[in-house]
Amino acid sequence: MDKTTRLVKALLNNTNSNTNPSLTWRLFKHLLSSPSFKLPIHFAPLITRILIRAKMVQEIDQLHQLILLQPLEISRVSMIEVAKTVAKSGLLDKALFQFRSIRGGFPNQAPPVHLYNVLLEVSLKENRPELVSELYRDMMVAGVSPETYTLNILMGSMCDSGRLEDAQKLFDKMPLKGCRPNEYSFGILIRGYCKSGRGVRALELLDEMEEGFGCSPNQVIYNTLISCFCKEGRIDEAEKLVERMRAGGLCPDVVTFNSRISSLCDAGKVGEAFSIVEDMRENDELELPKPDVITFNTMLEGLYIKGMLNEAEALVDSMRREGMFAKVESYNVWLLGLVRNGKLLEARFVLKEMIGKGVSPSIYSYNIVIDGLCKQGMLSDARTMMNLMRNNGTLPDTVTYSCLLHGYCSKGKVYEANNVLHEMMWNKCFPNTFTCNILLHSLWKKGKTTEAEKLLQKMNERGYSLDTVTCNIIISGLCKTGKLDKAIEILDGMWIHGSAALGDMGNSYIRLVDDSVSKNGCMPDLVSYSTIIDGLCKAGRVDEARKLFIKMVQKNITPDSVIYNTFIHYYCKNGKTSSAFRVLRDMEKKGCDPNTRTYNLLIWALGNQGKIDETLNLMNEMKDKGIPLDIFTYNNLINSLCEDGRTEDATSILDEMLQSRVFPNISSFRMLIKAFCKDCNFAAAQEVLEIGTSICGHKEVLHDLMLNEFLSRGKVLEANNLFIAAMDRGLDAGSFSYKDLIKELCKNDKLEEARKILQKMINDGFEFDPASFMPVIDGLGKRGNKHEADELTDKMMEMVSGQGSEDKGHHKRYDQKKFGQRRHRKDDFSGNDWQTVLHRDDGSGLVGKVLKRVQKGWGQGNVSSIRIKKKDILDYWEET
Incomplete structure (x- = not known):
């Protein structure tokens, strides 16, 4: 066995084990240094993959130089394989360097089409459309004929960049370039049209595919079209496509059903979507695909958006049993649904559950909860959540800080917003356009x-x-x-x-x-x-608004109910009801469904004109169209009936509201109370008051309204009894016109009742305007009851003295609260009837006596303080 053979075996053994990439690289270089060694074609890409895995990227350039030492044909083929390997590994720029070397080193031999295909495909994945165009032009210059696969890549690039017309032209020219469109060609173009919302054109392509080219659509193409029609709300066409799919021998899969379920949820038909999911889970006779995680997540999101919390909770329990909460995506859907419905406490428990079950919350998980807390004004809780995410190893990002910034800006807390911005930049987390828009909106809102x-x-x-x-x-x-x-x-x-x-x-x-x-x-x-x-x-x-509206429509911007309601509101406000109704009919004609606000505006306008029958007809129209009636709808009708003297009919509206699960509010009861009192039907008014109290709680505003109605109609004793009963119930006396009541009692020579009110307010711990004593003191004086008048004067002075000395002890001014609050809330006497008492001069010596007492405890001056200048939002931009 010669030396070269032994080295090759050693290289292959080390390559297979891949335990020491540096040793592999040294062996390979040693082999190439042998003049007799001819590089096998598969060696170069093999070594390239090893170098890339070992992150020895710089050595690829050395590999390039070594390959050039090989014979020309071996060198060319090896460089092509290296370029393809490098490109597929995501190192596009290095691959392009290899490609240009091939183009320059072998000018008489064009690169093969499959190399262009790889480079085109990777350029598309890397979102480098300029390279796609450049490479295709180079193909034409080099005389390389594109394949169908090549043109499919180009069409995909054009579709993704929104150049559908160019993609269509390329598709039409494919036969001229010797390439026959295949099912993938049609699929790319159909997906492009569907993505741009042109489902009709996509369907025409499907027909052309089957009839003109004899291609059979695959499941992906059908699912793409079905999803498109579902998103466009064209459910009937989607159903026809499903039947066509079955007729073509393809069974709808879970993707097909997920598109249908998603579209139904988007259209608000959550119940219908839920029925499909139940059939998929339980009805084996229909041979439907079993739901997957996406099915459950889509359904859960739809239930939460619709506010069907009980059904959502039941689905969560079912998903738990079936092990659907194994990934963070499902938890995020659950978290988002809870936050959308104000269930922030439950959302925090879900985060804890995730951590406890070993599913690490993502930054998105935390941001969902933080955003919800900020929108509810719970900014300290949002800060706590940020600390929790840091403790769990997740650092806040720009979205986290932007949520917090938005929360403080919404509350008008500019100083705290500045601190968030400073902290954000300090942590190298720089604002994005969204962050800047929050700041911009805050500045405009404040008029800056x-x-x-x-x-x-x-x-x-x-x-x-x-x-x-x-x-x-x-x-x-x-x-x-x-x-x-x-x-x-x-x-x-x-x-x-x-x-x-x-x-x-x-x-x-x-x-x-x-x-x-x-x-x-x-x-x-x-x-x-x-x-x-x-x-x-x-x-x-x-008139200018209408012209602008026409321009908007000409620009293919479809108007919504908000913009139509703007015109309706203007016409209703200015008494042009017929014009408002013309807008209503026009929006219906244009396919824009009116909403509750649309009808409320019209009902309000008709009510102002006393057209009650027309109002009732409009409400019946709402019911027929399935448009929900809200509290404003009913209150407008109640107000119209009360104004017309039909108080009994207005009362019956309360029953209808409760049956429709629209609960009356304070305004509902205020209108009825005033109407009954106007008719001097005080018994009915008090009955309404009791009903209002049971529904809305012991609201002072309703009791005070009843009290004033009694006083304005001379029912002083009834008003007195009402006020005493309200205080016995623990209502805030400061919210009542108690001074008016005391004056009226004194005018009607009911001094004893007036004294009892004062005594009760003192006994129950209320602090009230000292001027309230004066009508009773004056009344007793006129009667000649000097002793009793002096006793009340002493009580008044005792109360003033106690409050004054307490103020002196604390060395601060009184907080400006309303009189009549419980004693633990201190009151300021500025801006009330007490000032009038101090300036009275009736010869009784009372004013001088009071002033001396006041001077001892009040008027101690105030302490000035120097405030440090706070930084403005823009200052942080200067510093960073």
């Missing part, structure tokens, strides 16, 4: 237009792309500040310049931006138009 413009400028300087959301924030801010013309100018400019249309709003590069790039990334959407149309309607410029 100058700071908003500076932030826009900084976004440009830092290279943040301004998207449609950014432009919509600016448009919204301009509309709110009355700069509608500027907003319209930006909207029109977005079609030409994209985000550069912001112009002097902080984006000074309007003429430097490539129109095509800017347009693709930032085009006006429905929100852009809705915002400006709403602003124009509010400003009374409805």
